[in-house]
Amino acid sequence: MPLKLYAHPFSSYCQKVLTALYENGTEFEYRKLEDAESMAELAALWPLRRFPVLVDGGRTVLEASVIIEHLHIHHPGPTRLLPDDPSAALEVRMMDRFFDNYLATPQQKFVFDRLRPEADRDAYGVEEARRALVAAYGWLDGVMAQREWAAGGSFSLADCAAAPFLFYADWTHAIDAKFAHVHAYRRRLLARASFARAVDEARPYRHLFPLGAPNRD
Numbered sequence: 001m002p003l004k005l006y007a008h009p010f011s012s013y014c015q016k017v018l019t020a021l022y023e024n025g026t027e028f029e030y031r032k033l034e035d036a037e038s039m040a041e042l043a044a045l046w047p048l049r050r051f052p053v054l055v056d057g058g059r060t061v062l063e064a065s066v067i068i069e070h071l072h073i074h075h076p077g078p079t080r081l082l083p084d085d086p087s088a089a090l091e092v093r094m095m096d097r098f099f100d101n102y103l104a105t106p107q108q109k110f111v112f113d114r115l116r117p118e119a120d121r122d123a124y125g126v127e128e129a130r131r132a133l134v135a136a137y138g139w140l141d142g143v144m145a146q147r148e149w150a151a152g153g154s155f156s157l158a159d160c161a162a163a164p165f166l167f168y169a170d171w172t173h174a175i176d177a178k179f180a181h182v183h184a185y186r187r188r189l190l191a192r193a194s195f196a197r198a199v200d201e202a203r204p205y206r207h208l209f210p211l212g213a214p215n216r217d
């Protein structure tokens with residue numbers, strides 16, 4: 001039975017999983033959430049309706065990081081997205097948590113705020129998110145001064161997370177030019193074939209970006 005992925009091409013968390021799937025040429029059935037039928041199936045699987053969701057046989061797997069861990073265990077390929085060494089794997093998971101919690105979460109705050117009715121917007125919360133993003137860019141710049149990929153020398157789960165979150169974070173609150181290591185890392189991620197494919201598949205949806213997609217990348 002093929003893997004089924006419920007996802008939307010423009011979603012950052014979906015691109016995180018798509019990057020992992022493309023990295024290893026893993027076959028799957030793409031249940032695109034722009035189709036009402038796929039959305040109804042997603043709602044039946046996961047009432048919170050957040051995506052991506054993976055179905056592998058009788059098992060429903062939630063959360064992008066856990067989906068990638070599932071792929072690593074049950075559908076491994078040439079790119080080992082988690083190292084065998086438990087201590088090295090901890091570094092990958094720590095960086096993955098950094099990208100989810102301190103890049104994706106504040107970045108989504110801007111986007112979700114813009115989607116609210118104007119009277120319900122949260123200027124204070126958005127300013128907090130902006131400060132968090134700037135602090136995260138600064139911390140990451142120091143880390144990436146020494147590394148090619150997020151957790152060291154090889155592409156991993158953490159890079160699958162970094163790629164879409166840095167991509168959209170720079171659109172949302174531009175990464176200052178002084179963070180040259182973050183910019184160089186973002187360029188390496190954009191040049192990686194697996195992520196470049198996810199970006200290309202999402203091009204037709206750029207008009208959906210509520211903050212106005214810049215004409216680049």
Ligand SMILES: N[C@@H](CCC(=O)N[C@@H](CS)C(=O)NCC(=O)O)C(=O)O
Pocket residue numbers: 011012013014049050051052062063064065
């Ligand atoms: N913690 C979830 C987050 C997933 C998430 O936030 N997905 C967004 C799309 S990028 C979503 O489902 N948005 C729809 C909504 O919030 O209703 C994960 O790691 O997969």
